[in-house]
Amino acid sequence: MTISTEVVIEKMTQEIEKAKQATAEQKDWKLPISHVKLLAELLLEEQPSESVKTTTKVNKTPEREIYQEMSHDDGTSIFDF
Numbered sequence: 001m002t003i004s005t006e007v008v009i010e011k012m013t014q015e016i017e018k019a020k021q022a023t024a025e026q027k028d029w030k031l032p033i034s035h036v037k038l039l040a041e042l043l044l045e046e047q048p049s050e051s052v053k054t055t056t057k058v059n060k061t062p063e064r065e066i067y068q069e070m071s072h073d074d075g076t077s078i079f080d081f
Contacts, residue, residue: 008043012036015039018032019036
């Protein structure tokens with residue numbers, strides 16, 4: 001059973017409202033906030049592969065290209081004066 005992201009975010013909004021109301025009434029607001037945290041963690045666990053794929057695509061550079069950029073095969077050097 002899959003729950004949509006919108007449903008989870010709506011539940012988070014409801015819990016935030018409960019926390020605001022509890023704060024105004026000087027009651028314990030930590031329980032609704034802990035529910036928001038739990039819901040956020042559930043959302044983030046659902047989609048970890050997307051962020052990992054993005055990170056690996058950005059950071060991949062073939063070693064051969066790096067070597068070719070750094071080597072001076074034409075005989076020039078920054079130390080030639």
